[in-house]
Each structure stands twice: as structure tokens, then as C-alpha cells.
Amino acid sequence: MTLAVADGPLKDADISFFEAARSTPDRVALSDSTRSTTWIELDRRANRIARKLIEHGVRPNDKVAILSANSVAYVEIMFGILRAGACIVPLPTHTSSATWSGMVKDSGARMLFASGTYLTELKSRADFGLADSHIVQLDEATLNEFVSGAQETPPDVVSSLDHGFNLIYSSGTTGVPKGILQSRSYRASEAAVMARGYGLGTETRTLVSTPLCSNTTLFVLFAVMFSGGSARLMEKFDAGKWLALAEQWRPTDVILVPVQYTRLLAHPDFDRFDLSSFRNKFCTSAPLSAATKAEVLSRWPAGGLTEFYGMTEGGVSCYLNAHEHPGKLDTVGLPFPDCDLRVIDNDGQILKQGDVGEIIGRSPRLMNGYYNLDDATREASWFDETGTRFQRSGDIGWVDDAGFVHLLDRKKDVIISGGFNVYAVDLENTLIQHPDVREVAVIAAPSESWGETPVAFAVLRDKASADMVCQWANLRLGKVQRLARVVGVEELPRSDIGKVLKRSLREQLLPLGTLP
Template identity: 25%
Template sequence: MYPNWILQRAYLTPLRKALAYKNQSWTFQELNELSIKRARQLVGIGIQQGDRIAIMGPSKPELVMMMYACMHLQCEMVMLNRRLSPEELAYQLEDSEAVTVLIADEDIEKLPPETAHYLFSSIENGGEGELTIEKEWPLDQTTTIMYTSGTTGFPKGVRQTVGNHQASATASVLNIGLQPQDVWLCAVPLFHISGFSILVRSLLYGNQVYLYDQFDAEAISQNIIDGEVTHMSVVAVTLERILHTLEQRNMKASPHFKLMLAGGGPVPVDYLARAHSLNLAVAQTYGMTETSSQTATLASEDAMQKIGSAGKPLFFNQIKIADPNDKGEGEICIRGPHVTPGYIGRFAHKNATIDGWLHTGDIGCLDEDGYLYVIDRRADLIISGGENIYPAEIENVLLTHPAVKEAGVCGVDDEQWGQVPIAFLVLNEPVSVEQLQAFCLQKLAKYKMPKEIIFTDSLPRNGADKLLRRKLLQ
């Protein structure tokens, strides 16, 4: 058993700033009191301790309060990606068997029709029920469930426990250090593991979170110049926007700014050199939803000596390369207390690990010094602006159109987003690109939309008729 993070932090540093958003701020004591009130209001609408609840909203303080309220109730939070289509959300809601959806008022139009839900506003204005808040949480208690696309095209609901999140946060702080005045700027979505892990670190470390509900290069760059924040999580596309803004303004990062954690795919060497010249320390990381954020991180002082590396595993974590070839390249496998215990719904029967090791499907190698190099983020995975896109998911949608006989999707390089998906189709009957795009828009999030659709007579396949996506571009 471990302490309820919210209660414990409010007890230890009640008057320390916990959260800032625009011109507002809250202490840890205020966050605790507000989240307890919200938890009682959830009881008032019938939510019970331990219920599985879906939650959706923009990254604003209201969402933080609602998440902390659910944590007080020891609910399992299904974190809904507000960028998904209603059809994609419907799959996750059915698969997760969440008892209801707690949703921000501004997002109600995103929900599938006739979905059981409660608006944030109705909860905030509602009555309170009786509640006894547990002061301790078991390590194996599921805190969050986040859906990640699978190679089958069906997203998997990944469980993350108290122990997973706690191990991840502890390993991170042993790597980057800690000062009471540290402030983590959060401009990544709180429904992602990268965003939620910032909240966890805040509760465990006692550091302030400076929250943005959307990425604002100008405002964020000013925070970095002024030294108002010390840490930030980015992906390559957001890092480049900050670099561009600083360069345009002929400004550098404040000496008070300490570190950018860059995940979601490799960071171009050019970005690292530009960041270095702007006094901006960047640490590349490697992790996934199944590992509650970071598994390996490259120290900023090693960035130019180990270009392209994701660094070494953090303190409690282990990495090995399974079935390496003569170049030492093979599947990246991970072991540690941050690894998910498993999945829910359709994939509840699937073991997350084999003999204690998570087989990532990613290909990589370790150099003679133990630094990890990720060669391919899974054979078919497309990473676009930090978002993972699986071709099979897009193919499955395209194949439901009556005009489409065969579909193959792969990623192509894109200066802004890193990669974007394109589709190759064999048709049953004539159809226009515009009609197919309109069809996809009803079923896919915008970032998963094929940026180009190409008609062809046949798709490359092997002897067993398996689609060879790597040969599509050829």
C-alpha cells in the first residue's frame, strides 16, 4: 500500500503552487479540496468507488480536478482522445465497458449519439454524496486506461497502475534531478501518457505544472525566454516550432530553463544542433503507453556524442535486444516496474509480457556503451507529430467502402509532421478521391486521414499473399 498521492502532497506542501493556467493558479491544498468536493459530487450522481469511468475534455484545470476526483474515488479512468471520430470513440467505450462518460461541455458534440454521459458543468453544479476517501492505494490498482492502436487495426486498452506510474516518475527524477522551484510546462494532451505523467510527477515531486490547453509557440517560447518554466515535454514538430520562434526573435532560453524531454520518435540532428546554439538542453526519450512514459532517456550532455540514440534505460528499467542479427539489430524488449500488467476488453486475454519482458515490436540495437538506438518504430508504424498511426486501422476503414477492393497504407516523410499516411487502393468500381476522403473523415481522426490516395492495379504481396507495406512506395 502506498499513500494517496493527492492527500499526501497536500499534507506535505499545502501552500506550494501546484497548477497554473493563464492568469489563475492553485496550491496543492486548494487542488485537494476542490477534487474532494468534485469526488463527492460524483458520488452524488451515482459514481461508486472503483467504477470504470471514461473521461474527456481539453487540457484545462476542470479536467485536472475531474481526474483527481476520480483518483480519490479509486476509479479506473479511460482516457478518451478528443481528436478521435465518434466511431472510434464508440469502439473504445464499448470495449472498455465504462459505466459512463464525464465530458467537458465543449466536447459534447464529439460523443457518439445516445452515449450515457455527465457534463462537467452539471457535475460542478450538482449535489454532494457521502464519501470516505482512502488514504492509501494498492500498487496494483489500475489508475488509467489508454488506448493504443494495434497491428490488427483494433486499438488496445492498456492498463496503467499506481505502481506503474509511481515507478516511472521515480525513475525519471533519479535521471533528471529535482528542485522545489522546478515548473513543468505541459502543452501535451492530458489524455496521452506524456501529459498524464506530468501530473503524476507533480504530485510525487511537489512541482508546479504550467498548463496549456493547446500548443502556442509564441507564448511558450516567451515562458522559456523569461525562465518562468524549467522543464517541458515535446515531440519533434513542436520542438521545431519553438526553435523557429526563438530564432526569429533572436532570443535564447533562460539559464533557469533546464530540460526538454523529446519523445514520439527520433529528433532530427539539425534540431539538436539548433537547440544547443539556443542554450536549450534536449533529452531524447524512448517509451510507449505500455511503459507509462519513459523507458530510456539520452542525457542532454550526450546528445551530440550519441546522435540518434534514445539513451540508456532509466534506473529501474532493463532493455534487451531479442534475436539480434549479425549487426546486433533485433526486437526491443523491456522489463521493469513501469510495464503494464495487461489490457482490457478485446485484448484482456493477451499477456503483456513473455517471461517478464514486454516485446515492443520495435527494432533497435544497443551500442558497446549500452545506448539504445531505435531503428524502426515497428515495421509499419507511422508517427505523425508525435501521434502513433497504424496503417491497418486506416486500411480497415477504407476496406469498408464498397468501391475499395484492396488497401495498403504507409508513411511518407513530411517536413512539418515527420511522417504522414498515404493510401494505395485497388478498386472494385469507379470512385473519386474526394468521395473517399469524405468517407474517411466520418470514421477517422483528422491526423489519421491519408494525405494522398493513389489508385493502382495491384499491391505488393508475398507468397502467402501478405501485404508488403514496405514495398508500397516502390
């Protein structure tokens, strides 16, 4: 299958939602563990929220922040923000009150919806900045009170595809979180590509188990909703509960991050559940190992498996329909047809096919820039001879003769040992083959002899010896790749969507000092 690209005029979110509400008014659009709502109810609720936002002074392209766990109310607020012509700021749930406060102020959010303890923590900060009249507690009773008296018809709002759709703050895996501004055009193009490429429509049912603050969640959720489908929201991922719900609710399409696939496959009852309803299974946020891809295809064939490689910033975008290319499971697939993908060296020169360098790309799905950070936007950009901007990925890789993209490592994570480049992914792919290794991440440690040397952090099965795993791996690795140490840990530090926080692992290295 060749992925179709968006053609013809793009539809803004409001138009797509309006059409779904009118064509299938009584179909369930959203549900969670406590309630559900139909398309016509969702449409009316969005209108009422939008009108109240406008009453509070929210204007087209203004920012409105949300901080909460997954719920129907969360999505209703998002649609209300869009209906008001404003821009959604979904704040990450797993961070500190100081960081939340900084994001609210950086975004210039005119209003904030927050639930429970999140709201309590934020309001305890003297430097928070929003007046109480512009803060709404996100629960059913308070939201009902907020929309009381508002009309159910659409407000008279003029918005543009150039306006902001959402401002997503990065997970902070590389330092202070940056605001990534995606336009309505970005999201409309993305939804059109997904709908046409993977057959999304009114019969599509997606099970959402990653946080609504994440681009991983939003790009599939909005594509499904643009298509008039329905979504079942999980407040928190649990492998056993997910499997039971999937068997009961019969979803057709789902996106999961790599750690979720590994935990589902590792569940002792995985093979007992009926997962035959799936038409598409997607994976993104971090590379999925070739071994795990093969296991998914073998043990969970329904819906195949498509891995997406890209960035919240956009520009770079690839897809691998793994079920169609079983010989390419060690890649992240082909560039999207409308993605101009290139590989450059450290001097910014374009490399020939097969050479290793930094991956850059440009497509219709390209962020406006890092919000309030022009210097950071320029640093993450590459310009061709015509001045056209490409997005730097920060990833090192190469493109093979068939056009498939191979990833090696994050540029900043390449381990330079004795003058040789060592790629953590190669070591991780070897270690994960050990029967006692459940999860693993490799980072650089300072070394007296080599400058840097690889150290692995591994989640091991009961009674497994980290030293024995290290010896086993080193027998299979090249001389310059050999691990200085394997450190056994109970779990790897992860972001909201399961990305390993290697910065946190580097902090754990400090007590080890410089290795030989």
C-alpha cells in the same frame, strides 16, 4: 549522470497529493488561462469530487472517463477520480464520436465528464450507453454544481497499488485503438524514478502543452505533482504563445514532442526569448533526429536535453541525456537501470549485442495488459524460459558496444525492396538535411520491379521542387534506398501528440497505384 531507480516502498497517488497539500498549502498547484488553484484548494476539490463519485456508485477500481481540452478542471477531476480509488480513462480528443462511444463502452466507465461540443457529439449517438445522471458537463459552473454539498475531507476509501491508475487508449496509429491499463504501482514507480533522477520537488514548475489524454503528458505531469510542484496548462500548443509564456512564467521542467521542438526552433523570434529558467527539457513520443537534438543543445542549452524512448505499454524504457553524450545523438540512449532490455529475431531467439532485431523489455513499469484483449496482450508479449513476460516494442534496432540503443524502424514499416531491408528513418534523416525540407515521412509503396519502393511525403518551404529534393536525396542514398518519389504536402497527418500517422499516408498512396 546515471538515472536513479525507485527504491523502498512506493507511495500511492493519494499519499503524495495529501503530503503536498499539507506541506505547501498556499503554493499554486495548477493554473490555466482563466484561473489557478492552490494545493490545499486542489486537495479539497478532489475530496468533494471523490465523494460525489462515490454517491453515484463509483467504487475502487471502477473506471471514470474524461473528454476535454486541457484545463484546471480536467486535472481536478483526475485527482478526484484517484481519491475515490477509481481509474482514470482520458479519452483522446482528436477522433470521432463513434470511437469515443466505443471507448466508453469498452472501458465500462461508470461516469463521464465531457466538455462542450465533445459532449454534444457523444450524446447524439443512440448507442452511447450512459444514463444522463452519470454524465457531467465539464465546465466551471456545472462542476461547482456537481460538488455542491460534498464534504471537503477525504472519503474512507481503500485502494491497492494493483488497481488501475489510468486506462489510456492508443492513438490508433496501427489500427483500432487499444486500451492500455496502467496500475497505480506503474505510475508510482515512474514518478519516483523521475523525481529522484531529475531532482523534481516543490520548486518544480512545468508548462503543459500536450493533451492530458496522452501518456506523454501524464507521466511528467504526475511526477511533478507527486513532488509537490506546479503546472501551467496550455489549452492548445502554439509556438509563439508557448515562447512568450515560457519567458513570462519561468518553468523549470518541460516535456515536448519532436514536432514541437522543430516548430519552436523554426519560429522567427526563437532566439529573442529568455529561456534560461529551464533545469530539464524532455522529449518523447517519437524519435528526435540527431540534427534537431544538436540544434536544441546549441540554441537552447538551459536544462540540457533528455530523450525518453518507451511505450505507454511500458516494459521497454531508455533515456539519453543528450547534453552528456553529444557523440550519441543518433541513439535513444541507455536502458533504464531497472529495465531488462533484449533484442530478438523473427523466431523469438535472443540476439547477441550488435545484431539487428526487435527490441523487447521488462521493468517495474509494465502495463497490466490490453483491456479486454487477451489475444492482443499475448501477441505483444515475449516470455523467457521462466515464463516471465517481456513487452514487444514492435521497433527494429540494435545495441552498440557501449550499451546505447539504436532505432531503425517500426517492424511493420520496414520497406523490403528487391529483397533488401530499407529503413525509413535512414531516408528521413537524409531528407531532413535538405534546406527546403521542413518535415518528412517515408513509407513503402507497391512496386512492379522491387515489390516495395520508398516514397517520401515532405513539407517543403515555399517554391521548393519535390522532384529536385528527390534527386538531391538519391545522390546521397545507397542504390537500394533510392526514393521512387517525393510528394509535397502542406502538412503531415499527426495524432494528438504529434506522431506521424503513416497509415493515413498509405491511404494517400492509393491514387498513385503500383509504381514501376
